[in-house]
Amino acid sequence: MPKLIKNGSVIDDAAQILVLDETQAPEALSLPEGPVFVPLAVWQAHKGVLSDNKAVGVWLDSHESVDDLAEDLDSLSAVALNFPKFTDGRAYSGAALLRTRYGFKGEIRAIGDVLRDQFFFMQRCGFDAIQPKTGKYSDAQLEEALASLQDFSAPYQAAVDQPEPLFRRARRAA
Amino acid sequence: MYRYDSYDQKIVDERVAQFRDQTRRYLAGELTDDEFRPLRLQNGLYIQRHAPMLRVAVPYGLLSSTQVRTLAHIARTHDKGYAHITTRQNVQFNWPELKVVPEILAELAKVEMHAIQTSGACIRNITSDPFAGVAGDEYIDPRPWCEVLRQWSTFHPEFAFLPRKFKIAVNGATQDRAVIQCHDIGLELKRDAAGEIGFRVLVGGGMGRTPIIGTEIIDFVPWQHIITYCEAILRVYNRYGRRDNLYKARIKILVKALGIAEFKRQVEEEWAFGKNGPNTLTEAEVARVATHFTTPAYETLPADDAAYASQRAANPAFAAWTRRNVLAHKVPGYAVVVLSLKDPSRAPGDITDAQLDQVADWADAYSFGEVRATHEQNLVLADVKQSDLFAVWEKARAAGLATPTFGLLTDMICCPGGDFCALANAKSIPIANAIQARFDDLDYLYDIGEIELNISGCMNSCGHHHVGHIGILGVDKNGSEWYQVSLGGSQGNDTSIGKVIGRSFAAAEMPDVITNIIDVYRAQRLEGERFIETVRRIGLDPFKIGVYGDAAIIERKQHA
Ligand code: HEM
Ligand code: SF4
Numbered sequence: 001m002p003k004l005i006k007n008g009s010v011i012d013d014a015a016q017i018l019v020l021d022e023t024q025a026p027e028a029l030s031l032p033e034g035p036v037f038v039p040l041a042v043w044q045a046h047k048g049v050l051s052d053n054k055a056v057g058v059w060l061d062s063h064e065s066v067d068d069l070a071e072d073l074d075s076l077s078a079v080a081l082n083f084p085k086f087t088d089g090r091a092y093s094g095a096a097l098l099r100t101r102y103g104f105k106g107e108i109r110a111i112g113d114v115l116r117d118q119f120f121f122m123q124r125c126g127f128d129a130i131q132p133k134t135g136k137y138s139d140a141q142l143e144e145a146l147a148s149l150q151d152f153s154a155p156y157q158a159a160v161d162q163p164e165p166l167f168r169r170a171r172r173a174a
Numbered sequence: 175m176y177r178y179d180s181y182d183q184k185i186v187d188e189r190v191a192q193f194r195d196q197t198r199r200y201l202a203g204e205l206t207d208d209e210f211r212p213l214r215l216q217n218g219l220y221i222q223r224h225a226p227m228l229r230v231a232v233p234y235g236l237l238s239s240t241q242v243r244t245l246a247h248i249a250r251t252h253d254k255g256y257a258h259i260t261t262r263q264n265v266q267f268n269w270p271e272l273k274v275v276p277e278i279l280a281e282l283a284k285v286e287m288h289a290i291q292t293s294g295a296c297i298r299n300i301t302s303d304p305f306a307g308v309a310g311d312e313y314i315d316p317r318p319w320c321e322v323l324r325q326w327s328t329f330h331p332e333f334a335f336l337p338r339k340f341k342i343a344v345n346g347a348t349q350d351r352a353v354i355q356c357h358d359i360g361l362e363l364k365r366d367a368a369g370e371i372g373f374r375v376l377v378g379g380g381m382g383r384t385p386i387i388g389t390e391i392i393d394f395v396p397w398q399h400i401i402t403y404c405e406a407i408l409r410v411y412n413r414y415g416r417r418d419n420l421y422k423a424r425i426k427i428l429v430k431a432l433g434i435a436e437f438k439r440q441v442e443e444e445w446a447f448g449k450n451g452p453n454t455l456t457e458a459e460v461a462r463v464a465t466h467f468t469t470p471a472y473e474t475l476p477a478d479d480a481a482y483a484s485q486r487a488a489n490p491a492f493a494a495w496t497r498r499n500v501l502a503h504k505v506p507g508y509a510v511v512v513l514s515l516k517d518p519s520r521a522p523g524d525i526t527d528a529q530l531d532q533v534a535d536w537a538d539a540y541s542f543g544e545v546r547a548t549h550e551q552n553l554v555l556a557d558v559k560q561s562d563l564f565a566v567w568e569k570a571r572a573a574g575l576a577t578p579t580f581g582l583l584t585d586m587i588c589c590p591g592g593d594f595c596a597l598a599n600a601k602s603i604p605i606a607n608a609i610q611a612r613f614d615d616l617d618y619l620y621d622i623g624e625i626e627l628n629i630s631g632c633m634n635s636c637g638h639h640h641v642g643h644i645g646i647l648g649v650d651k652n653g654s655e656w657y658q659v660s661l662g663g664s665q666g667n668d669t670s671i672g673k674v675i676g677r678s679f680a681a682a683e684m685p686d687v688i689t690n691i692i693d694v695y696r697a698q699r700l701e702g703e704r705f706i707e708t709v710r711r712i713g714l715d716p717f718k719i720g721v722y723g724d725a726a727i728i729e730r731k732q733h734a
Contacts, residue, residue: 065413087212087295089335093412096332101447117196117205117213124331141204151192154181156325157401158452159332165452166181166325167459173179 005130051075062090078107086113092125099126099160116145126160176466178286186283194276218292229292234302234320235263235547239534244285246530259523263547297327303351304548311348314363318464337415338423355669372396378429381635386426406445470542475507479560495578513553514577518610521603522588523551584610591631598631600648600655612685625705641665645672694720
């Protein structure tokens, strides 16, 4: 079963990421069994039906805007943000916006080209679920990679995981 | 200057550990080249022609003598005995081996230094006025603000993978010495009518292929809000800056595409949410940081030291050096000394390990233990007593650091170019040295007066050729090295982008080309007119005629 880093530890996770190829129209919905993340277009086409199904989350690609989900967040328990390449940093802003602007309390999952050297940043921006591609890391490597969540113990600036900057949290010597 | 507390120290120590592990995993084959590249870049590590190149951060150009000695040690032990000062006040080593880089970082961390975010698509080292705190025309010391911004930008989680690099500069004096108009964000400190400190914010300046001068986005942001305002700019850029084309990814392209009014609207909309949030600065924090930049223990001295006057009268070479390389200081009896790294026998901006050690000693003996790196690739001792100037000069001269040409034609900015850089179209250092060799007569140089000559080995413009009064750009023509010349660029308050004068030249032609340009200037200048003023007054045509001859111009006009 695919692995997922959830709140700092590795767990099994059955959720599927539904990806449409060019031949599939979002309107023609066929949901797999069990928990699934559907593309934004599918969500928008079938919101009415899907919003009662707690097994359904939405995933956004990096060019898609979390603003388009703002109205729907109450009926969602999970949103996944895709990193097409790990150097595409738009999802960091997306996650931060979901948490701070829209007050989203559900799961925010990092998917796609997700690498351990970015775990720390992801966590700081509000991702509580981090899912490297299947096969990217062995189980042992994934356990080892948890260490990257702790790369820095006292960051300077405020972010989602630490809403106060260091200068408000700590009494610093002059 | 700013000294680390336990938090700052911990962050750089943790960085060393992190990068050590990343390097280990890369060398063990666990990280691919593509995966490692951004990680090493965000640690200032390029892979170049000969070896990796390591860029060490010198926040807003300030160095302690201890740090300078560590740089000397690194140059000696891990490099070939020299270091290079960059146009963004940083220090580069050209030859370190990848596997020793974690060791180098550990040595740097011991003296409160690092290479964090000196490259890569993130917020880079913040630069500022090399004469901060001592310049007579300064109205607000930019250094505490630079340090506050440095801390905020260090490992900012949301902005570690921007579309492209992001450079911020801060100036707090009448004269802009931080090139704020050529930065992604340029910050000009100012006071409002009530005397409160704040910032005028410029956005979207930059060099590269598409040189653009920054545009004002807001004329006053109160200091409490400067971080949240910058965050709003960066968030808009991170979300909407282009990522499909490397050459169109800088914020300047986004600002141009949206127009400043629309860009500003989006920033303000974003700011409405972040403003007054937790990143709002507090008086206590600014005061804490500012205590690191208090004035040193200056002595009460006469404004004009008598011995200094007689030393100048007795020694023309010393007098010449003081005229160029010694600048006024805001405290009576003190002076600012520019240690020139433009000795014609070395690459512009290069300094040896032995010279670095000497500079550290002079800093301790004569300048409160501090050294500054400048955008023009020189070093500065900012607080020297007039009565010590002669001693400093004698030592600097013996060490080859007293070339008396600050601000003159041969005090040029020059990128590493084809000798070191894998991206180069052409070499730049030999061109610089050839021009320095041609213009080796000091009287002649003084007669030509203040002029900025900047050389880049390719369109990336690391040598700022766009804003040189004379700009030289290396271009590739069918695999051979050619040089394009532009005139009329300028940095500082009246920043302008130079215009190309015509067809490019072979390396061997370059000294003659510069001579011809200078001859036109000398023939045409009015009393007291600087080179750039003459160019602006008479335009390019007289220079084109001087360089290409009448025929070339007439022919081109007919074709046009
Ligand atoms: C030798 C290795 C170097 C490489 C591979 C390199 C690479 C680059 C590249 C690709 C750009 C263009 C970025 C863009 O337009 O977005 C650039 C710009 C720049 N580089 Fe370098 N560089 C090197 C060394 C230096 C050095 C030694 C300096 C200082 C003397 C320097 C200072 C700059 C500056 C000031 C810019 C212009 C920034 C702007 O566009 O606003 N670089 N560099
Ligand atoms: S301007 Fe070009 S040649 Fe010069 S250092 Fe930059 S990238 Fe290299």
